[in-house]
Amino acid sequence: AQSVAQPEDQVNVAEGNPLTVKCTYSVSGNPYLFWYVQYPNRGLQFLLKYITGDNLVKGSYGFEAEFNKSQTSFHLKKPSALVSDSALYFCAVHNTDKLIFGTGTRLQVFP
């Protein structure tokens, strides 16, 4: 079965520091991977995706993610965190016609 895991419930980082939100996946075949962000009482916003091609994917709001096939990982990164990046982040894998979400990681950026 296809699945994603987000091992950290929460990540704390100081503003201006780099951030990483971890995601590992388990799929059969080529993975289609996504990152979404959710602000309080809102739906999810698409950040970036990996379908094929370059392992480093750049997305919205300065976020990027690196696809690592050998480690089956798709960690979300940003070189310099902003307080406004504080939100809930979900990694997801596409399974036939459905999205399967990780459990989410709450990112808290402190001023």
Add this chain to the structure above:
Amino acid sequence: GAVVSQHPSRVICKSGTSVKIECRSLDFQATTMFWYRQFPKQSLMLMATSNEGSKATYEQGVEKDKFLINHASLTLSTLTVTSAHPEDSSFYICGVGGPNQPQHFGDGTRLSIL
């Protein structure tokens, strides 16, 4: 990407009431829409896939008679929570997207059953 409008954003009602939630795809003809449920501090759980002009596909454990889905047009899907009870209180989110493409989501509906 698709612009998705979900209405209402919040509902508070008495136990036994039926509640309808609308999901509209404003700029994308969606043959398929997705309904999710999110519990506090938890991930999104897919409830059902709404198929335009045909029956919805429900995930295992989701009661079809409890959560009625209608997808009568390419731009509108509705989820009706019938005879809602406090345990149905949750955050419901609809999503729109094609195969292997990013889904775009409504802003969700916070349902509170008293």
